[in-house]
Amino acid sequence: MAHRLIADVVDAGDTAVDATIGNGHDTLFLAGLVGPSGHVIGFDIQEQAIEQTRNRLGEAESVKLHLDSHGNMESYLAGEVKAVMFNLGYLPGGDQKIITVPDSTLSALKTATEHLSIHGVVTIVAYIGHEGGSDEALQVDQWAEALCADHYSVVRYEFTNRKNKAPYLIGIQRLA
Ligand SMILES: C[S@@+](CC[C@H](N)C(=O)[O-])C[C@H]1O[C@@H](n2cnc3c(N)ncnc32)[C@H](O)[C@@H]1O
Numbered sequence: 001m002a003h004r005l006i007a008d009v010v011d012a013g014d015t016a017v018d019a020t021i022g023n024g025h026d027t028l029f030l031a032g033l034v035g036p037s038g039h040v041i042g043f044d045i046q047e048q049a050i051e052q053t054r055n056r057l058g059e060a061e062s063v064k065l066h067l068d069s070h071g072n073m074e075s076y077l078a079g080e081v082k083a084v085m086f087n088l089g090y091l092p093g094g095d096q097k098i099i100t101v102p103d104s105t106l107s108a109l110k111t112a113t114e115h116l117s118i119h120g121v122v123t124i125v126a127y128i129g130h131e132g133g134s135d136e137a138l139q140v141d142q143w144a145e146a147l148c149a150d151h152y153s154v155v156r157y158e159f160t161n162r163k164n165k166a167p168y169l170i171g172i173q174r175l176a
Pocket of ligand 1: 026092099100101105
């Protein structure tokens with residue numbers, strides 16, 4: 001569903017951000033959408049994630065991967081972006097103790113929404129099954145709910161038939 005929301009608005013030549021590179025699935029997806037004339041800017045705090053993603057992408061000049069926290073996103077963005085993807089939590093197959101945390105997540109979300117072009121989209125997949133996950137998700141929910149409705153639409157997609165702390169998706173679109 002996150003990919004659908006993003007694919008709906010991102011065109012060739014656009015700039016998009018992967019705020020949590022991980023194993024690079026979303027980075028690869030974004031690179032395919034923006035094409036060689038566009039730009040993807042990616043962040044992760046783990047060397048392992050950068051390496052996995054480099055291997056997955058091969059040579060893609062349109063993609064710049066940064067071994068840095070998305071909390072520092074502001075210093076890497078020169079202008080508007082069409083989409084920013086957040087996939088919170090830990091690296092699948094990696095150290096489950098290294099997780100996204102509210103301070104940097106909220107700081108990055110603020111930067112992301114401020115840099116969104118009109119009709120641009122931010123997606124956040126929140127996981128509540130690991131320690132700290134539900135606190136982070138709650139803080140993200142509260143921040144998103146407070147966004148001005150004249151400028152942003154905020155939607156939430158969740159499973160209604162999965163009982164065990166299933167992840168959910170928040171989608172934000174800039175209106176004006
Ligand atoms: C669920 S994984 C992302 C999966 C990824 N979207 C994919 O397609 O494979 C979450 C990632 O966020 C990274 N992460 C944690 N804190 C971060 C931070 N402050 N800035 C950037 N990445 C962070 C973790 O290292 C982990 O690789």
